[in-house]
Amino acid sequence: MTKTLNKFALSAAALLASGSALAATGAVADEFKWMTFAVFGVIIAITMGITYWAAKHTHTTSEFYAAGRSVSGVQNGWAIAGDYLSAASFLGIAGLISLYGYDGFMYSVGWLVAYITVLLVIAEPCRNIGKFTMGDILAFRNEPKKVKTVAALSTITVSTFYLTAQMVGGGVLIKTLIGIDYEISVIGVGILMLAYVVFGGMKATTWVQIIKASLLVTASILLVMFVWMPYGFSLPDYLSAVVGDSKVQAQVAKLLGDKATTMTAAELGQRFLEPGLFLKSPIDQISLGMALVLGTAGMPHILMRFFTVPTAQAARLSVIWAMAIIGGFYVLTLFLGTGAAMLVGPAKIASIDPGGNMAGPLLAQYLGGGADSMLGNFFLAFVAAVAFATIVAVVAGLVLAAASAMAHDIYVGVIRGDHATPQEQVVAARVASVIVGIMAITVGIMAKGQNVAHLVALAFAVAASSNLPAVFLTLYWKKCNTGGIIAGMLVGAITAIALVMVSPNMTYPQAVIKAAKKVIEGEPASEAKPAVEAKPGEGFACELFAVCKKAEPAKHAELAKPAKPGTREKLVTLQAKLDAATDEAEKKTIQGDLEKVKKAHDKAEGDLKKFEGQTTSMVGLEKPFFLLKNPGLISIPLGFLAVIIGSLLYRDQRAEDMWDELYVRQNTGIHAEAASAH
Amino acid sequence: MSKPTMNWAAIDADPRFQALHRKKTTFLWGLMILSTVYYFLLPIGAAYYQDLFKIKVWGVVNIGILFALSEFVVAWTIAYVYSKKANAEFDAMAQEIINDAHKMGA
Numbered sequence: 141m142t143k144t145l146n147k148f149a150l151s152a153a154a155l156l157a158s159g160s161a162l163a164a165t166g167a168v169a170d171e172f173k174w175m176t177f178a179v180f181g182v183i184i185a186i187t188m189g190i191t192y193w194a195a196k197h198t199h200t201t202s203e204f205y206a207a208g209r210s211v212s213g214v215q216n217g218w219a220i221a222g223d224y225l226s227a228a229s230f231l232g233i234a235g236l237i238s239l240y241g242y243d244g245f246m247y248s249v250g251w252l253v254a255y256i257t258v259l260l261v262i263a264e265p266c267r268n269i270g271k272f273t274m275g276d277i278l279a280f281r282n283e284p285k286k287v288k289t290v291a292a293l294s295t296i297t298v299s300t301f302y303l304t305a306q307m308v309g310g311g312v313l314i315k316t317l318i319g320i321d322y323e324i325s326v327i328g329v330g331i332l333m334l335a336y337v338v339f340g341g342m343k344a345t346t347w348v349q350i351i352k353a354s355l356l357v358t359a360s361i362l363l364v365m366f367v368w369m370p371y372g373f374s375l376p377d378y379l380s381a382v383v384g385d386s387k388v389q390a391q392v393a394k395l396l397g398d399k400a401t402t403m404t405a406a407e408l409g410q411r412f413l414e415p416g417l418f419l420k421s422p423i424d425q426i427s428l429g430m431a432l433v434l435g436t437a438g439m440p441h442i443l444m445r446f447f448t449v450p451t452a453q454a455a456r457l458s459v460i461w462a463m464a465i466i467g468g469f470y471v472l473t474l475f476l477g478t479g480a481a482m483l484v485g486p487a488k489i490a491s492i493d494p495g496g497n498m499a500g501p502l503l504a505q506y507l508g509g510g511a512d513s514m515l516g517n518f519f520l521a522f523v524a525a526v527a528f529a530t531i532v533a534v535v536a537g538l539v540l541a542a543a544s545a546m547a548h549d550i551y552v553g554v555i556r557g558d559h560a561t562p563q564e565q566v567v568a569a570r571v572a573s574v575i576v577g578i579m580a581i582t583v584g585i586m587a588k589g590q591n592v593a594h595l596v597a598l599a600f601a602v603a604a605s606s607n608l609p610a611v612f613l614t615l616y617w618k619k620c621n622t623g624g625i626i627a628g629m630l631v632g633a634i635t636a637i638a639l640v641m642v643s644p645n646m647t648y649p650q651a652v653i654k655a656a657k658k659v660i661e662g663e664p665a666s667e668a669k670p671a672v673e674a675k676p677g678e679g680f681a682c683e684l685f686a687v688c689k690k691a692e693p694a695k696h697a698e699l700a701k702p703a704k705p706g707t708r709e710k711l712v713t714l715q716a717k718l719d720a721a722t723d724e725a726e727k728k729t730i731q732g733d734l735e736k737v738k739k740a741h742d743k744a745e746g747d748l749k750k751f752e753g754q755t756t757s758m759v760g761l762e763k764p765f766f767l768l769k770n771p772g773l774i775s776i777p778l779g780f781l782a783v784i785i786g787s788l789l790y791r792d793q794r795a796e797d798m799w800d801e802l803y804v805r806q807n808t809g810i811h812a813e814a815a816s817a818h
Numbered sequence: 819m820s821k822p823t824m825n826w827a828a829i830d831a832d833p834r835f836q837a838l839h840r841k842k843t844t845f846l847w848g849l850m851i852l853s854t855v856y857y858f859l860l861p862i863g864a865a866y867y868q869d870l871f872k873i874k875v876w877g878v879v880n881i882g883i884l885f886a887l888s889e890f891v892v893a894w895t896i897a898y899v900y901s902k903k904a905n906a907e908f909d910a911m912a913q914e915i916i917n918d919a920h921k922m923g924a
Contacts (some may be wrong), residue, residue: 242882246864249857249889256853259897260846376877383878414872415864415882422865426858433857453909456901463897467890801826807838808829808912810919811821 166319167492167501168524172517176318179525183351187336187532190347194340201565202813204341205272205544206447209815211346213454217461220445222349222356223537224251224436224466227309227497227530228596230356233470234503235496237477239391239486240418241411244477247419248470250429252463254436259459262437264452265615265806271813273541274443274607275549278614281798282622284558288549290629294606295440295545297633298599299576300583302439303538305595307584310531316493317501317524323585329528330581333536337543337573342448345536352533353465355526360472363500363519366507367479382478383409387485392417398698412481423683424768428597431772435600438607441541450815476500483507491736501527539576547572594645597770598636605632605775609783615806618799623790624783632779639771644764649754651763656744662706671697684774686765707741828923829915838911845903853896860889 168176198204211219229251236244270277275291307326314325336344371378382388389408393400395417400408411417419425436442446455480489480499483506492498504523508516547568552560560568606629613620613628640646677683677691705713714734721727756762805811829835863871863885871882 242886243864245883246860246886249860249886252890253853253857253893256850256893256896260850260900376879379883380878410872410874410878410880413878413880413883415868419861419864422861425861425865429858429861433854453905456904460897460901463894467894471887471890800830801824803839804824804826804829804835807835807842808916808919810824810916 166315166317167498167505168318168520169511169517170319172514172521173318175518176521176524179521180528183355183525183529184332187332187344187348187351187529190351191336191340191344194343194347198339198341198343199566200562201272201548201569203343204566204569205444205540205548206813207342207346209448209450209813211448211454213449213457214461215346215350216445216449216454216458218353218465219346219349219448220442220458220462221465221469222351222353222533223441223445224462224534225353225356225469225530226306226534226596227313227527228305229470230530231313231497231500231527232495234473234476234480235489235493235499236418237473238480238484238489238499239496240395241388241392241478241481242413242415243418245474246415248473250432251436252467252470253429254432254434255459255463255466257433257437258442259456259463261612261615262443263446263455263459266443266611267446267449267452267455268806268809268812269615269802270443270447272444272447272548273544274440274611275545275553277443277611278625279553280614281795281802282614282625282792285554286622287625288553290626291607291610292545292549292554294602294629294633295549296542298438298603298607299440299538299542299545300579301595301602302441302599303535303542303580304583304587305592305599306531306535306538307580308587308590308592310535311584311588313497313527313531316498317527322588326584327581329531329535330577330584333532333539333580334574334577336532336536337539337577338570341569342444342540345533345540346448348529348536349533352526352529355529357465357469359504359523359526360469360476363479363504363507363523364472364475367475367483367503378475379413379478382482383412385409385482387487388412388481391481391486398701399696401699421768423773424770427768427770427773429772430776431597431600431604431770433604434608434776435602435604435772438603438611439600440545440603440607441537443611444537444541444544447813452809452812476503479503480506535580539573539580542576543569543572546576591645591647594640594643594769597645598640601636601640601770601772601775602633604772605636605779606630607632609776609779613780613783613787615802617784617787618796618803619787620783621787621790621792621795623792624785624787627786628779628783631782632775635778636771636775639766639768639775641759642761642765643769643771644767645769646757646759646761646764648757648761648763649751652747652751656747658706659740659744660706660708660748662709663701663704665703666698666701668700669695669698671695684767686763686767690767707737707744710737711741822920824919825923829919832915832918832922834911835915838908838915841911842908845900849896849900853893856892857889860886 197208200208202208229248233244233248236247238244266277269280273291274295275288278287278291307329310329311322311326314320314329315322320328336348368378371381383406386405389405392408392411393403396403396408396411403411445458449455449458477499480503484499484502489496489499489502492502501520501523504519505511505516508519510516547565551568551572552558552565609628609632610625614625672695674694675689675692678688682688682690711734714730714737718727718730718734721730864882871880871885873881875881875884
């Protein structure tokens with residue numbers, strides 16, 4: 141503790157010395173960090189109190205995994221929202237909107253539409269048939285040991301991908317916000333989450349998620365009120381202020397590059413509200429959309445939430461509430477994102493975090509009165525604490541899902557053949573939670589500095605290609621059986637993972653080296669180029685795989701461009717300028733520019749060194765073979781196909797005989813697991 | 819904890835269950851297809867009908883923004899329509915079957 145305090149004192153001194161230590165020590169200035177910690181402390185104290193209370197009511201497996209099936213529909217709706225709105229959607233989507241306008245907002249739509257699938261085909265049957273895990277649903281009319289093994293493997297795979305992304309993202313986020321070391325953040329998040337899960341089980345996890353969702357919604361509504369109120373809550377008035385802002389126009393000009401030279405300021409601003417600044421490939425969009433719409437319904441930690449309510453009707457109500465909260469939140473992010481773009485400015489947001497994750501927190505700080513004000517920093521502290529609660533709540537849900545697969549499906553179901561005593565089962569659940577938690581912390585620390593952004597998309601793709609076809613067909617297709625489930629889950633998961641391994645998501649050293657060289661050495665002057673007509677591709681497959689010619693869009697004529705200096709040259713000229721400058725204010729701006737260029741230069745140098753001599757990606761490719769970032773378009777149909785073919789080849793009379801029971805029970809709820817009486 | 823055995827085949831064959839099954843299947847598939855088609859119109863429109871999306875209709879607010887906002891409204895409406903129908907009709911039909919389930923096929 142003294143060590144950390146010393147570190148704060150040190151960085152406070154650094155702050156005074158440089159005056160621009162914002163990025164280096166976190167968005168919250170050191171003198172205001174106590175406020176962040178105070179809000180953190182309050183949240184931790186409340187959730188620990190709840191965990192203490194929940195632990196006293198958590199003795200049986202039904203209580204540990206499913207909160208005794210006594211969570212009400214409304215409560216579960218809030219908990220689903222708390223489970224689902226990860227830091228990526230809370231900070232990430234607002235960030236995307238602040239940097240790219242329309243495309244960021246369009247990106248958020250799929251995350252809500254996904255719940256239609258959950259509502260219409262998954263929630264109620266799962267409540268009526270299931271017990272604790274996805275494996276239970278699949279084992280209903282299939283061979284329990286075999287399907288539980290694959291179901292658990294798939295659950296653990298999906299949860300681990302998602303968990304790794306959350307741990308790494310969370311560590312980076314806490315570091316960016318308040319400057320706590322990455323490793324300490326990861327361990328802190330891990331230990332806190334373990335305390336909730338191990339002692340309080342699903343009951344504590346549910347309440348942590350409810351609290352987090354309420355904090356998130358409250359904070360967002362307040363911020364949007366402040367942003368929108370000056371415009372009398374008129375949408376056109378507000379948005380015309382956004383497009384009229386010079387910072388927004390400058391961002392669009394930067395994104396469009398040469399094309400922007402012929403556009404007026406008003407046109408540039410309006411362009412912010414039009415599609416195409418960020419998402420360039422519609423096929424990739426559709427592929428991601430498929431993974432979201434079908435993957436959410438196959439996410440083990442979301443499925444698990446439906447076992448916590450007493451009836452199918454409550455499950456239905458909980459999805460309705462979740463959709464209201466999640467959708468409402470995404471509509472608010474439109475205002476958070478555009479508000480941050482207009483008030484803080486895309487350039488400043490990207491300077492602290494290139495992905496835009498700091499848009500929401502910086503907006504909060506601005507609305508409270510800016511970086512030097514008490515209120516501004518209180519707002520920032522509050523948003524930082526909400527982000528922290530967000531990470532912990534999502535991670536807790538994931539750990540519980542992975543632990544249930546490990547303990548309930550593998551240990552109790554497969555190894556013990558369903559003959560474990562209730563006490564043994566609860567012990568197994570707690571031990572599995574500790575194992576998964578420690579694994580999450582270890583993986584989080586090992587993956588430091590790795591590119592994990594694609595892991596979230598991958599988790600959804602695997603869930604959509606492996607889990608959903610298996611669950612869907614076992615619920616709705618009479619001939620589905622063990623053979624189909626095993627074939628489908630393996631084919632779906634392996635295709636999704638393999639395609640991502642050869643996709644543009646991976647790091648390709650040659651491209652990195654080329655980009656780094658461009659940064660350092662700059663670009664040579666180029667002559668004017670005539671317009672190029674669009675070239676047709678050699679078929680749809682060419683849009684997906686690098687085996688033949690892809691269609692190319694038409695290019696506008698380009699004017700001759702002067703050479704662009706690289707950072708090496710810029711450093712020299714800026715240094716000369718600095719030496720020549722006499723005015724203090726001027727010196728300070730040059731100093732700031734110099735630091736920015738130096739940072740870019742160092743990063744490029746670092747990349748060069750890191751990838752020196754390497755020519756191929758992790759799997760030995762020089763260039764991506766699969767051209768989409770999202771594998772869903774191919775892996776989802778393959779997953780469904782494999783279940784169908786596998787089932788037809790395997791033939792299982794028992795599975796067909798059990799169909800009547802399964803179908804009647806999923807539709808009526810006869811013999812569904814009852815809520816435990818208190 | 820022991821649950822009475824049911825004659826599942828008889829319940830499945832019961833005309834009331836068959837009616838519930840038919841109604842639910844048509845209704846759910848209809849909503850599912852509607853929501854999927856409407857959702858994928860957004861990325862398709864944003865990619866191939868940019869000129870349409872750019873048309874300003876309400877101050878600076880263009881068709882693209884209104885269309886993206888309408889995605890939310892449509893999703894909420896579908897959820898509302900389904901829950902209304904399920905609460906009013908499907909639940910009552912299921913309850914009738916549950917009440918008589920133990921007698922079926924006996």
